[in-house]
Amino acid sequence: MPATMEDVARLAGVSTATVSRVLNNPELVSDEACRRVNEAIRQLDYRVNLAARSLRTNQTRTVAVVLPTIADPVINQMVEAIEDVAITAGYTLLLCSTRGDAAREHAYIELLTQRTVADGVLYISPRADPDTVLTLAQGTMPLVLCNYLVENPAVPCLLMDHISSAYQATAHLLGLGHRRIALLNLAAPHYYPARMRLDGYLRAHAEAGVIPDPALRVEIDRPTYANDDWRGAIEALLVQPDRPGAIVAFNDEVALEVYAVCREHGLRIPDDLSVTGCDDILSSRHVDPPLTTVRVPARVQGERAMRLLLKRLTRPHQPVPPRTLIPVELVVRGSTGPPAG
Amino acid sequence: MPATMEDVARLAGVSTATVSRVLNNPELVSDEACRRVNEAIRQLDYRVNLAARSLRTNQTRTVAVVLPTIADPVINQMVEAIEDVAITAGYTLLLCSTRGDAAREHAYIELLTQRTVADGVLYISPRADPDTVLTLAQGTMPLVLCNYLVENPAVPCLLMDHISSAYQATAHLLGLGHRRIALLNLAAPHYYPARMRLDGYLRAHAEAGVIPDPALRVEIDRPTYANDDWRGAIEALLVQPDRPGAIVAFNDEVALEVYAVCREHGLRIPDDLSVTGCDDILSSRHVDPPLTTVRVPARVQGERAMRLLLKRLTRPHQPVPPRTLIPVELVVRGSTGPPAG
DNA sequence: CGCTTTACTGTAATCGATTACAATACCGTT
DNA sequence: AACGGTATTGTAATCGATTACAGTAAAGCG
The missing domain is CATH 3.40.50.2300 (Response regulator)
Structure with a gap:
């Protein structure tokens, strides 16, 4: 039902080749023909058929x-x-x-x-x-x-640069005097950013001459947007005598989950526990206290x-x-x- | 370079029509031909050209x-x-x-x-x-x-049903005893949900026999995902002698902005101000206190x-x-x- | 056995654009 | 006047599928 290039050509009194040229290489067409074609296009409300064009041009x-x-x-x-x-x-x-x-x-x-x-x-x-x-x-x-x-x-x-992201967060915490810093990471073996984060975490420790406790590395297999699993892991980490003094969370959403667990168990942030996130989402500024995090462009x-x-x-x-x-x-x-x- | 239907037809020793039929109406083709065609498709790693199909089938x-x-x-x-x-x-x-x-x-x-x-x-x-x-x-x-x-x-x-959304939130607040309830709404004239919310807000008041103060209706012209503008509007509303006792926010993000303003100005939620949101986003459960909101499916x-x-x-x-x-x-x-x- | 029906297959037109190539007109040159 | 060049246009092949139509062979039927 819609107008085709042939309709336009007929109305403008030219060939379809000329119509096509008006559309794609107007400099090859005389002003007069160009005008008539454009007028015809307007009158017929013509649109190119993209399927046809794709077929021809690949x-x-x-x-x-x-x-x-x-x-x-x-x-x-x-x-x-x-x-x-x-x-x-x-x-x-x-x-x-x-x-x-x-x-x-x-x-x-x-x-x-x-x-x-x-x-x-x-x-x-x-x-x-x-x-x-x-x-x-x-x-x-x-x-x-x-x-x-x-x-x-x-x-x-x-x-x-998630190496740097984890490095900066960890170095910041080490600089504050922390020695027991947990890393909440993703375990998905092929998720590259997770491997990078572990790298940065370890590197910061190495530079500070601190040996990180492997027990403080928590890996969850599920991505964060299905974050029911995180709750349990965080609780296991925090409700134990030897709990860490700081947490480098995988991202802000996980960090907020840490907030929730802390509230439940009466831990104060940052007095009892320091927390860092990653991504700098909107709510990280709105929570109390505002979240220390890594801004990613x-x-x-x-x-x-x-x-x-x-x-x-x-x-x-x-x-x-x-x-x-x-x-x-x-x-x-x-x-x-x-x-x- | 990729194989076409004709290549497949040639290899299978049939016509393109048959190949097409194997793809779209296999029941019209003999088992033997079907087998040969599928084998050829596999061998050539053939895929239909969607542009061609679109052109033909519309x-x-x-x-x-x-x-x-x-x-x-x-x-x-x-x-x-x-x-x-x-x-x-x-x-x-x-x-x-x-x-x-x-x-x-x-x-x-x-x-x-x-x-x-x-x-x-x-x-x-x-x-x-x-x-x-x-x-x-x-x-x-x-x-x-x-x-x-x-x-x-x-x-x-x-x-x-944003009529009901605002109605439920407003009625809940009226039921708690509030009489000065503010509505933070979007002003964009053609944004339907905003009009609906105003409706629900007014209806709840009418049913409770309360006359809402028009000064408590704040409308911002900008959608919430560009939410720098909200801050000022919220402050103007809350930092005044005649401030409302409750706020029905346009959505959870706006409500969280209210939280931030309250923190800054020393207002306690819900003691000094009740707040409702809308949408039930993730962080609405994580903030302190958890946000009363409307869950939308x-x-x-x-x-x-x-x-x-x-x-x-x-x-x-x-x-x-x-x-x-x-x-x-x-x-x-x-x-x-x-x-x- | 002749005829109809069924099952399958092939031929070729078609969808609507793009573009190589050829054709034409017009210009200025010599 | 003949010629080369430029500007503009048209003719027709082409992209890769779908499908109406026609054809053939085998099976079923009286």
């Missing part, structure tokens, strides 16, 4: 964003930044949230490798099956990875990732930095202080 | 989700529910977040009305230009609206919306309920209590 002007969840403040911001960049470049976003479900992740990858639904893929914080990531990375689909690392120079990886990461992908799309053979670390910054607020006694 | 198997932001816990959950339903029906999601920017919203609508990029549109909580919504509603594009109302029986609207709304859209897509002419109210539930926690004195 381009979709769409990029897929694969992520574990959108219910995460950091990912939220990244996606919004990605969209901002995409939209100005004329691209549209396909949303693929895997929810940590391997089957779903697999299905999405299967869909995407068709290459007829998106021109490129932005893969954020993969958690499920590392093999699917590798499959994708070895395919022909332009790919940019965020917070994951594959050893393939054709695949740029953008990593939030999520928008920056999203923008860079999308720009990199665009570069790969327009110049597929130009080399790309295989690995980028994005610096983060500790924000000291009220939840950390010197140890009791 | 279907994209994609639905667009237009929303003001994804950085909102309620919208988050809705989108995840929408995706769950979409994925099982074989649909993919196109993400269009307008960020309250009329130009962007317009651009997206323009893109979507092409009808060649998505089969249908799910429009969540429109805030910008009501005209663009109307344009879309009058077009031929199947559409489902969430938290907005247009008087067009062809467009189903799913409204979270975001997932339910998302699921229903998507199901409705799917119905419109498969049976375009079957009538659809033009308007659905989704019930909400007050959750009483520690932030509300009897007025001081």
